[in-house]
Amino acid sequence: MPPRNRQARRAPPAAQVATRLHSAAIHLLRRLRVEDQASGLTAPRLSAMSVIVFGGPVTLGDLARAEQVSAPTMSRMVAGLRRLGLVEVTRDPDDRRVQRIRATTRGKALLEAGRGRRVRRLAADLEALSDPEFAALAKALPTLEAIARP
Amino acid sequence: MPPRNRQARRAPPAAQVATRLHSAAIHLLRRLRVEDQASGLTAPRLSAMSVIVFGGPVTLGDLARAEQVSAPTMSRMVAGLRRLGLVEVTRDPDDRRVQRIRATTRGKALLEAGRGRRVRRLAADLEALSDPEFAALAKALPTLEAIARP
DNA sequence: CGATATTATTTAGCATAGCTAACTAAATAC
DNA sequence: GTATTTAGTTAGCTATGCTAAATAATATCG
Numbered sequence: 001m002p003p004r005n006r007q008a009r010r011a012p013p014a015a016q017v018a019t020r021l022h023s024a025a026i027h028l029l030r031r032l033r034v035e036d037q038a039s040g041l042t043a044p045r046l047s048a049m050s051v052i053v054f055g056g057p058v059t060l061g062d063l064a065r066a067e068q069v070s071a072p073t074m075s076r077m078v079a080g081l082r083r084l085g086l087v088e089v090t091r092d093p094d095d096r097r098v099q100r101i102r103a104t105t106r107g108k109a110l111l112e113a114g115r116g117r118r119v120r121r122l123a124a125d126l127e128a129l130s131d132p133e134f135a136a137l138a139k140a141l142p143t144l145e146a147i148a149r150p
Numbered sequence: 151m152p153p154r155n156r157q158a159r160r161a162p163p164a165a166q167v168a169t170r171l172h173s174a175a176i177h178l179l180r181r182l183r184v185e186d187q188a189s190g191l192t193a194p195r196l197s198a199m200s201v202i203v204f205g206g207p208v209t210l211g212d213l214a215r216a217e218q219v220s221a222p223t224m225s226r227m228v229a230g231l232r233r234l235g236l237v238e239v240t241r242d243p244d245d246r247r248v249q250r251i252r253a254t255t256r257g258k259a260l261l262e263a264g265r266g267r268r269v270r271r272l273a274a275d276l277e278a279l280s281d282p283e284f285a286a287l288a289k290a291l292p293t294l295e296a297i298a299r300p
Numbered sequence: 301c302g303a304t305a306t307t308a309t310t311t312a313g314c315a316t317a318g319c320t321a322a323c324t325a326a327a328t329a330c
Numbered sequence: 331g332t333a334t335t336t337a338g339t340t341a342g343c344t345a346t347g348c349t350a351a352a353t354a355a356t357a358t359c360g
Binding site: 192194195219220222223226227230245246247248 | 345346347348349354355356
């Protein structure tokens with residue numbers, strides 16, 4: 001008899017789930033991105049602000065690595081955010097080469113507002129789901145989170 | 151007695167699922183983005199190529215709307231992709247204002263290769279899941295897809 | 301039918317975002 | 331105490347984003 005699949009019967013292959021999950025993630029975020037216009041910030045700046053706000057005080061190198069851009073690019077971006085009063089930068093007293101970048105109150109508020117718009121839009125769509133659909137999604141959530149940040 | 155929740159008992163609120171789903175999608179794609187370096191294309195170009203390859207021949211306006219950028223921005227990007235030999239552009243015979251943009255064989259190959267790298271990486275992570283985790287994810291997939299593109 | 305409006309795209313010009321190469325300054329190694 | 335490494339900046343280039351204005355083709359309407 002043929003070898004069992006990973007699930008007792010007829011589980012879709014991982015490659016197919018990967019393809020569809022990848023595509024769904026792209027389309028989901030593309031759709032939610034519309035809300036970002038209201039923030040008045042560019043996408044790279046919003047993304048950097050998100051790392052700064054949720055990642056506590058970060059160094060410039062941390063930020064560049066997190067955003068997968070070069071140090072000079074991030075250096076300039078932080079300068080821009082600083083001019084806008086969204087972040088403040090102090091020197092590390094123990095190692096005076098490194099900076100500690102943190103969000104100002106205004107910066108936090110701006111990011112939270114933007115995130116709120118995205119999440120509220122998504123939540124509204126979730127409300128429209130049937131109970132079993134919503135339950136299935138909620139049940140898969142921890143696994144999705146594990147996959148997202150290994 | 152208190153009103154029942156949407157699920158019989160203790161379903162998480164939509165807002166919480168939305169927050170977590172949003173965050174998971176962001177982190178998932180941020181992680182997979184690493185693979186894009188190998189393509190040699192910038193992120194906006196890869197994204198546009200994806201719309202062109204999967205969306206059949208598209209007009210410049212379609213593309214600009216899909217990518218949520220202005221027409222001038224997309225006009226220039228298409229010119230760049232054309233210089234690289236990744237797309238070709240013809241005029242619509244019925245309405246000579248509009249273009250029909252389509253991927254060349256080389257363009258298709260390049261995009262498929264990049265997508266393959268991302269999907270293989272994701273599939274490898276999915277393989278490491280336990281059977282119930284994988285099953286839960288597979289079960290939630292259609293709902294996720296419905297939410298992703300309304 | 302011809303003037304006018306609308307639609308699709310391009311051009312011009314500006315700010316931001318991406319890169320590499322080369323520099324400064326501080327900390328570490330030897 | 332000189333040499334090396336590490337963190338960040340400066341310079342200079344290309345690409346990506348925008349708005350305003352131009353061009354060209356189609357659609358409208360009187």
